[in-house]
Amino acid sequence: AQLEAELENALLDDELVVYYQPVVSLATGTASGVEALVRWQHPRDGLLTPAQFLPLAEGGDLIERIDAWVMRRAARDVRSWQQSLPAGRGLHLNVNFSPARLQRPDLVAEVLDELAAAGLDPHDLVLEVTETAVLEVGRAGPHLAQLRARGIRVALDDFGTGYSSLARLVQVPVDILKLDRCFVHDGHETGPSVAIAQAVAGLGRALGLDTVAEGIETAEQAEQMRVLGYAGAQGYHFSRPVPAAELTRWLTGER
Ligand code: G
Ligand code: G
Ligand code: NA
Ligand code: MN
Numbered sequence: 640a641q642l643e644a645e646l647e648n649a650l651l652d653d654e655l656v657v658y659y660q661p662v663v664s665l666a667t668g669t670a671s672g673v674e675a676l677v678r679w680q681h682p683r684d685g686l687l688t689p690a691q692f693l694p695l696a697e698g699g700d701l702i703e704r705i706d707a708w709v710m711r712r713a714a715r716d717v718r719s720w721q722q723s724l725p726a727g728r729g730l731h732l733n734v735n736f737s738p739a740r741l742q743r744p745d746l747v748a749e750v751l752d753e754l755a756a757a758g759l760d761p762h763d764l765v766l767e768v769t770e771t772a773v774l775e776v777g778r779a780g781p782h783l784a785q786l787r788a789r790g791i792r793v794a795l796d797d798f799g800t801g802y803s804s805l806a807r808l809v810q811v812p813v814d815i816l817k818l819d820r821c822f823v824h825d826g827h828e829t830g831p832s833v834a835i836a837q838a839v840a841g842l843g844r845a846l847g848l849d850t851v852a853e854g855i856e857t858a859e860q861a862e863q864m865r866v867l868g869y870a871g872a873q874g875y876h877f878s879r880p881v882p883a884a885e886l887t888r889w890l891t892g893e894r
Pocket of ligand 2: 660767796797820854874875
């Protein structure tokens with residue numbers, strides 16, 4: 640309860656920070672986008688990861704406020720990176736939305752307002768959602784459909800780790816499958832994780848969905864995913880999640 644109260648204050652005191660991890664195009668080797676990942680710079684306990692504090696925010700409305708804050712902050716940062724990149728080089732923003740935020744009655748208007756305030760085009764936004772969140776009954780499905788009609792894309796995060804049947808998942812309005820990092824393996828390996836990585840690539844092709852592989856830690860893994868047909872990849876091989884100033888340097892050094 641004490642940490643929960645501190646978290647409430649952290650949001651007001653600007654102790655939350657957004658880290659960014661590039662999403663790299665395997666065809667070109669350059670960043671096509673960035674994923675925003677929240678951190679809490681705790682005055683006593685140091686830098687906390689989402690797993691250490693987001694559970695405290697769930698249940699009340701704090702998680703929805705954190706999601707909204709992260710998106711506003713990140714949209715401004717991405718807009719400024721877009722303006723500093725060479726003409727023709729796009730950069731999209733991936734943000735994680737909690738099941739609670741997806742259910743908010745005014746979600747669609749709020750997201751469009753947040754984009755407009757930052758000057759970011761709806762086509763440059765990707766919402767990362769989990770399969771449990773989108774399969775929940777309620778407003779999530781209709782909200783995602785309305786956002787997609789405006790050009791916003793939806794990615795199914797941690798794909799392959801949920802419990803939903805493929806039959807239900809293909810009914811969900813999504814654009815991108817993000818293969819969970821537990822299916823990434825060493826280049827020379829064979830076995831179940833390779834078969835699953837291959838099957839998800841095939842599913843993406845068959846359904847016309849983009850595929851992104853998470854947790855890529857070596858050049859061999861990146862190459863194997865490219866050969867399997869993955870369009871994008873994320874992982875320590877390219878960059879860890881880093882603060883905005885470091886991502887600016889990474890983007891500058893990259894080109
Ligand atoms: O940063 P890290 O790799 O530890 O993130 C772990 C998980 O925390 C991510 O997979 C993501 O699902 C979740 N997460 C990170 N940032 C946010 C956020 O701003 N909002 C929500 N709802 N979840 C986030
Ligand atoms: O929940 P979500 O998949 O959105 O969050 C991604 C999480 O995976 C973040 O916490 C991030 O720090 C972590 N991550 C990102 N790249 C790698 C990687 O290459 N290896 C490992 N082990 N973790 C990673
Ligand atoms: Na994510
Ligand atoms: Mn993920």
